Amino acid sequence: MEIKDVEERHEELFELLENRRIKELQQILEGMNEFDIAAFLSELKPQQMAMVFRMLSKEKGAEVFANLEVEEQELIINSITDTELASIIEELYLDDAVDMMEELPANVVKRVMRIATSETRNLINQFLRYPEDSVGSIMTAEYVDLKKYMNVRESIARIRRIGKDSETIYTCYVTSADRRLEGVVTLRELLLSNDDEIIENIMDTNVIFATTTDDKERVVNLFSDYDLLAVPVVDKEGRLVGIVTVDDVIDVMHQEATEDIEKMAAITPSDRPYMRLGTLELWRNRIPWLMLLMIGATFTGLIISSFEDALAAQAALTAFIPMLMGTGGNSGSQSSVTIVRGLSLGEIRFSDMGKILWKELRVGLLCGISLAAVNFIKILLVDHTLLGNSEITIMIAAVVCITLVGTVVVAKLVGCILPLLVEKIGLDPAVMASPLLSTIVDALTLCVYFSVARGLLKL
Amino acid sequence: MEIKDVEERHEELFELLENRRIKELQQILEGMNEFDIAAFLSELKPQQMAMVFRMLSKEKGAEVFANLEVEEQELIINSITDTELASIIEELYLDDAVDMMEELPANVVKRVMRIATSETRNLINQFLRYPEDSVGSIMTAEYVDLKKYMNVRESIARIRRIGKDSETIYTCYVTSADRRLEGVVTLRELLLSNDDEIIENIMDTNVIFATTTDDKERVVNLFSDYDLLAVPVVDKEGRLVGIVTVDDVIDVMHQEATEDIEKMAAITPSDRPYMRLGTLELWRNRIPWLMLLMIGATFTGLIISSFEDALAAQAALTAFIPMLMGTGGNSGSQSSVTIVRGLSLGEIRFSDMGKILWKELRVGLLCGISLAAVNFIKILLVDHTLLGNSEITIMIAAVVCITLVGTVVVAKLVGCILPLLVEKIGLDPAVMASPLLSTIVDALTLCVYFSVARGLLKL
Numbered sequence: 001m002e003i004k005d006v007e008e009r010h011e012e013l014f015e016l017l018e019n020r021r022i023k024e025l026q027q028i029l030e031g032m033n034e035f036d037i038a039a040f041l042s043e044l045k046p047q048q049m050a051m052v053f054r055m056l057s058k059e060k061g062a063e064v065f066a067n068l069e070v071e072e073q074e075l076i077i078n079s080i081t082d083t084e085l086a087s088i089i090e091e092l093y094l095d096d097a098v099d100m101m102e103e104l105p106a107n108v109v110k111r112v113m114r115i116a117t118s119e120t121r122n123l124i125n126q127f128l129r130y131p132e133d134s135v136g137s138i139m140t141a142e143y144v145d146l147k148k149y150m151n152v153r154e155s156i157a158r159i160r161r162i163g164k165d166s167e168t169i170y171t172c173y174v175t176s177a178d179r180r181l182e183g184v185v186t187l188r189e190l191l192l193s194n195d196d197e198i199i200e201n202i203m204d205t206n207v208i209f210a211t212t213t214d215d216k217e218r219v220v221n222l223f224s225d226y227d228l229l230a231v232p233v234v235d236k237e238g239r240l241v242g243i244v245t246v247d248d249v250i251d252v253m254h255q256e257a258t259e260d261i262e263k264m265a266a267i268t269p270s271d272r273p274y275m276r277l278g279t280l281e282l283w284r285n286r287i288p289w290l291m292l293l294m295i296g297a298t299f300t301g302l303i304i305s306s307f308e309d310a311l312a313a314q315a316a317l318t319a320f321i322p323m324l325m326g327t328g329g330n331s332g333s334q335s336s337v338t339i340v341r342g343l344s345l346g347e348i349r350f351s352d353m354g355k356i357l358w359k360e361l362r363v364g365l366l367c368g369i370s371l372a373a374v375n376f377i378k379i380l381l382v383d384h385t386l387l388g389n390s391e392i393t394i395m396i397a398a399v400v401c402i403t404l405v406g407t408v409v410v411a412k413l414v415g416c417i418l419p420l421l422v423e424k425i426g427l428d429p430a431v432m433a434s435p436l437l438s439t440i441v442d443a444l445t446l447c448v449y450f451s452v453a454r455g456l457l458k459l
Numbered sequence: 460m461e462i463k464d465v466e467e468r469h470e471e472l473f474e475l476l477e478n479r480r481i482k483e484l485q486q487i488l489e490g491m492n493e494f495d496i497a498a499f500l501s502e503l504k505p506q507q508m509a510m511v512f513r514m515l516s517k518e519k520g521a522e523v524f525a526n527l528e529v530e531e532q533e534l535i536i537n538s539i540t541d542t543e544l545a546s547i548i549e550e551l552y553l554d555d556a557v558d559m560m561e562e563l564p565a566n567v568v569k570r571v572m573r574i575a576t577s578e579t580r581n582l583i584n585q586f587l588r589y590p591e592d593s594v595g596s597i598m599t600a601e602y603v604d605l606k607k608y609m610n611v612r613e614s615i616a617r618i619r620r621i622g623k624d625s626e627t628i629y630t631c632y633v634t635s636a637d638r639r640l641e642g643v644v645t646l647r648e649l650l651l652s653n654d655d656e657i658i659e660n661i662m663d664t665n666v667i668f669a670t671t672t673d674d675k676e677r678v679v680n681l682f683s684d685y686d687l688l689a690v691p692v693v694d695k696e697g698r699l700v701g702i703v704t705v706d707d708v709i710d711v712m713h714q715e716a717t718e719d720i721e722k723m724a725a726i727t728p729s730d731r732p733y734m735r736l737g738t739l740e741l742w743r744n745r746i747p748w749l750m751l752l753m754i755g756a757t758f759t760g761l762i763i764s765s766f767e768d769a770l771a772a773q774a775a776l777t778a779f780i781p782m783l784m785g786t787g788g789n790s791g792s793q794s795s796v797t798i799v800r801g802l803s804l805g806e807i808r809f810s811d812m813g814k815i816l817w818k819e820l821r822v823g824l825l826c827g828i829s830l831a832a833v834n835f836i837k838i839l840l841v842d843h844t845l846l847g848n849s850e851i852t853i854m855i856a857a858v859v860c861i862t863l864v865g866t867v868v869v870a871k872l873v874g875c876i877l878p879l880l881v882e883k884i885g886l887d888p889a890v891m892a893s894p895l896l897s898t899i900v901d902a903l904t905l906c907v908y909f910s911v912a913r914g915l916l917k918l
Contacts, residue, residue: 033663033667035686226492226494246709253709254804257716262797273806274797274798274801275806279818279821283822290790295837297785298782301781308778321760321781323757323760325781325784326752326759330725333724336724338724341717341720345717352734363738367745367749
């Protein structure tokens with residue numbers, strides 16, 4: 001399944017469609033998996049999409065439907081009958097249905113809710129109430145539950161009976177009469193045990209679980225820490241209400257990493273892929289930060305203005321400003337990005353602050369001194385001797401290099417303190433990564449520069 | 460399993476250990492899962508770690524061992540007997556064994572290889588030969604294979620017989636007599652079919668697979684595109700040689716996202732967590748980029764120097780340099796980071812270049828004009844009127860604002876072209892994200908600024 005194959009296949013399917021060779025098209029589609037069909041549908045024009053969708057069998061249709069983007073789902077919903085829609089809704093897993101309802105326009109939601117069975121409607125309504133970014137908002141209700149007095153044979157028989165409607169059958173949950181979670185047993189453990197073994201003896205009572213109101217980022221870390229395929233979700237009373245499966249968590253992981261990266265680049269995150277965002281949306285996601293940072297940078301300008309006399313007296317100093325600010329900003333970003341990532345993977349905690357500061361202080365000194373040394377030689381060899389710029393004296397070289405060391409150390413310390421503090425007060429540390437930090441470090445760099453210049457050059 | 464619980468439990472276990480209440484400690488450990496035990500062990504002193512490890516049962520020991528960091532594995536290996544080591548090696552899944560061998564010091568590797576059975580030794584040697592970052596380097600050899608003429612009952616019986624040693628039993632692979640991959644069938648499909656059904660009739664022949672030499676990033680995208688739990692890996696001849704399971708892929712995802720983020724922040728990626736890196740290692744990962752970018756920034760300095768006369772004539776222009784460079788850099792980063800992320804998730808391809816440029820041109824114009832408008836008002840109201848800075852004329856405001864529009868547009872275009880080009884020539888686009896791009900954009904910004912200033916102010 002190379003990318004090229006996919007494009008070739010789309011070409012082939014498209015030709016069949018254009019030439020109205022519907023029978024052959026239908027046959028090929030039935031042999032394809034739901035993900036590839038969804039990818040093909042999303043390349044078609046609206047009318048064609050609805051037509052091809054209706055060629056699919058009922059079951060395949062529901063599977064493909066779950067893998068379409070919400071705009072495409074809306075289009076399909078608007079072109080099928082109530083009966084067809086009803087069967088799709090009942091076939092969908094609850095998490096897919098809830099995702100869709102969150103984004104569909106109100107009139108379409110109304111129609112879907114009217115058509116759904118009252119049981120489905122109640123479940124959807126209940127799941128829609130979980131806050132965004134909570135575990136509740138990504139879980140699904142279809143799981144296999146067992147009782148601890150069952151034996152392995154009965155359990156396997158139950159799985160074979162009710163498994164068709166469960167999102168996973170590989171992890172089964174043992175619940176009490178009042179739906180409290182008592183243990184967990186994997187299908188693997190069931191199959192590798194004797195048929196007469198009682199569940200109570202093989203289930204794991206030390207269950208890793210999440211609660212509906214947990215942040216979904218926490219559940220991601222449970223999956224990676226414990227190599228799980230599904231995590232049970234309980235409500236405040238400890239009753240099992242749903243599960244989160246690993247395939248949904250992979251999507252959350254991609255999303256969270258993208259969001260972190262976007263925030264680090266001063267973009268308001270969007271949950272839709274770039275190619276689907278319009279110009280206005282992109283503008284809206286980007287302009288607030290650019291505006292804020294631009295205004296922040298005018299303070300840097302004010303600092304320069306207030307040292308105008310000094311710069312006029314020693315014009316050579318101006319030329320080093322971009323290099324100093326750039327190096328300060330880069331040094332700070334390196335630290336802050338490392339800390340932000342460590343925080344989001346759960347590898348770093350606030351209590352590590354002391355150790356981190358000590359480490360960054362030493363790294364900052366090492367980096368600062370290395371850079372200053374190279375720069376000192378470069379100024380004397382290239383600027384002073386080679387280019388014969390007599391304005392650039394040894395004293396100016398000293399000012400620049402001392403500033404470099406000071407700036408790098410300050411940037412590294414600020415770069416690790418700020419994200420930790422922001423995390424501590426409960427905000428997202430990712431906004432403290434590069435650009436906002438750079439603006440702060442820029443101002444600090446200039447303060448260091450002009451103080452050193454004043455002191456050494458007696459300006 | 461809240462974080463607090465974990466710390467409390469460690470405290471409790473630690474107390475039992477200190478008071479030599481070994482029996483109780485052993486009992487609690489036997490009830491814990493391998494991940495939590497590994498986390499506890501890594502908080503102990505070397506001697507204690509070895510002691511506690513030897514309290515574990517043989518099977519638990521091997522599971523815990525697979526979840527330790529390589530330094531801890533080395534410590535354990537050096538404190539157990541050959542017989543104990545042999546049983547751990549044979550219990551380990553091949554991918555864990557190979558990971559370990561890649562990082563252990565040569566003398567320890569020698570001992571492990573001497574003790575392993577010749578079959579294990581040969582497999583390890585074969586797997587060690589796959590290039591870093593290839594699918595071969597993360598796959599494992601323990602899977603369930605079936606034949607297409609088997610029926611469901613026979614298949615389930617086979618799974619129950621050989622499943623104990625397989626890393627997953629949930630996806631089974633149907634192979635021909637010469638080990639060619641013919642189809643795939645999930646345990647779910649097996650259990651939901653009739654006992655007498657023949658595998659050939661229920662297996663999926665449209666198999667999603669990877670080859671040993673594929674980049675491991677590609678396999679990550681297969682998992683997220685197709686919601687898979689395992690992907691089969693074939694060699695050049697199409698023979699099944701191993702599988703990659705979803706838990707390993709989650710680790711790869713975390714690693715790849717961290718690497719991308721680090722490269723975007725001008726850090727040479729490291730595969731070890733921040734808290735485990737020493738000062739020198741951190742310095743080594745950070746200094747090359749800082750050095751390169753510092754040298755790059757001196758060109759920006761050269762541009763400023765060559766316009767020294769203009770700046771001397773209109774000193775007010777200097778104060779706007781940080782704001783203009785900052786805004787240019789931030790605008791460029793927004794675009795480049797978005798493109799880099801889109802490329803790594805497979806959402807953007809080189810062939811989208813035209814569409815992307817057109818989109819970024821419009822977004823750049825919108826952003827540039829918004830910023831310029833706010834800035835124009837701010838300069839006239841605050842700088843000119845409020846602060847009474849007579850140097851700042853309407854003409855200077857015009858120069859600054861025209862530069863802003865030009866700079867933002869140029870930065871956005873360069874920000875999306877560079878990563879696409881870098882990807883096209885086969886390098887990693889992530890290095891073209893923020894800092895390197897900022898350095899390039901800084902120079903471009905100054906060129907725009909001074910050209911506009913020369914033109915409008917007749918300098």
